[in-house]
Amino acid sequence: MEKNIKDTFNSYEEMRLFSQFRQNILCWYDFKSKSKILHLGSECGILTKFLTEFGKVICIEEREQYNNLNKAINPNIFCYQNYSEFIERNDQKFDYIVIERFLDSIENKKTMLEELLNLLDKDGEIIILANNKFGLRYFNGAADESTKSMFGNLSKSSKLYSYKQWINILQELHRKYVIYYPFPNLEFPISIYSDKTI
Numbered sequence: 001m002e003k004n005i006k007d008t009f010n011s012y013e014e015m016r017l018f019s020q021f022r023q024n025i026l027c028w029y030d031f032k033s034k035s036k037i038l039h040l041g042s043e044c045g046i047l048t049k050f051l052t053e054f055g056k057v058i059c060i061e062e063r064e065q066y067n068n069l070n071k072a073i074n075p076n077i078f079c080y081q082n083y084s085e086f087i088e089r090n091d092q093k094f095d096y097i098v099i100e101r102f103l104d105s106i107e108n109k110k111t112m113l114e115e116l117l118n119l120l121d122k123d124g125e126i127i128i129l130a131n132n133k134f135g136l137r138y139f140n141g142a143a144d145e146s147t148k149s150m151f152g153n154l155s156k157s158s159k160l161y162s163y164k165q166w167i168n169i170l171q172e173l174h175r176k177y178v179i180y181y182p183f184p185n186l187e188f189p190i191s192i193y194s195d196k197t198i
Helices: 012-018 020-025 046-054 064-073 083-089 109-117 163-172
Strands: 035-040 055-060 078-080 094-100 120-129 180-183 191-194
Touching: 020 046, 035 046, 046 055, 046 064, 046 094, 055 083, 064 078, 078 083, 109 120, 109 163
Parallel strands: 035 055, 035 094, 055 078, 094 120
Antiparallel strands: 180 191
16 A cells, blocks of 8 residues: 555654665665565565565564554565464475564574574575664664663673674574675665675
């Protein structure tokens, strides 16, 4: 329902959830058509809407009200509210698994990634969209979601990972990977940078 996607917003959080600008994070990526896509952390479905252009999408989002909004915007998707329930019932493989901030609040990220790797098709890919523990905005005092305080990631224990921590996990999993850097952040990227040599 196109009318549910607003052009003007009453708050930053409303803009973060509903701005189509968020699709910039993946609009450049070369997705195959007619794919099976698992979207973890789908929130209200703005990025889901983009992913549906490439095939069948299954979403996992823990907040029921977000799932309801997602299904209103994307009526052809299926939503799970519980990750464990999905794992128990799932019997299919995916071409892409898009993890949108879902790992930011998970303690044991490696264990979950190992589980998700088993859900990939032969040439499948996992795309991790995660906040950097040492992102510039946190040095400017932005409150992260886990500590809820200014400079929280820098002064307290946080579940967010740094660049080095992510590299360590990916190397331990023995998977090929490319790191991309959205600027200014993953919610509203203007540019995407990478160390990858073209």
